[in-house]
Amino acid sequence: MSERREITLEIAGQDFTFTLTPQDVTKYFNAVTPNNKVAPSHNLLTTTAKPEHLAALRPHLANPMLTMKVAGAVLEEYAPDVEVTVKKPSPVLND
Template sequence: MSDKEIKLIVAGKDITFAPNVTAYNKYINEITISNKVAPAHNFLVRIVTPETKEALEDILKLPGAALQVVSKVMDEYTPELEITVKN
């Protein structure tokens, strides 16, 4: 179940993602200091809509694409919270 769909145009191809909290948490938990590309790739493959999966697979063959795309998805998916320290 997606919280919302995120539609991007990447290298001229329409790609739609349907992120959800479960996939997001799994992605965050998989990231390590020495492992960022594989978790980004896996996250994108998990949340891409079936209709645009082939387009994503083509894009993910390009160097650095997974990190660039996941950055845009995260910008749209994660909220900006105002956090203040209270003394």
């Protein structure tokens, strides 16, 4: 996966493009706390949206549920498609 990735989502019939880097995602996760989830999502979307899409995006971000849904979709698409399997430890035999 490249460092920088463009992701386009269709929201209410309009396309919005976001450009994410590992630094953007790290900043988002570091800002999320149990009492602060919407603001980091809003910031992630407004700082990574193409400037020409920002004015049309802002009204959608007035709804916190839509903000969370869009941020979740962007982050899910950014994640690499890698299968991760947790290996169970082998039982230790006692003699």
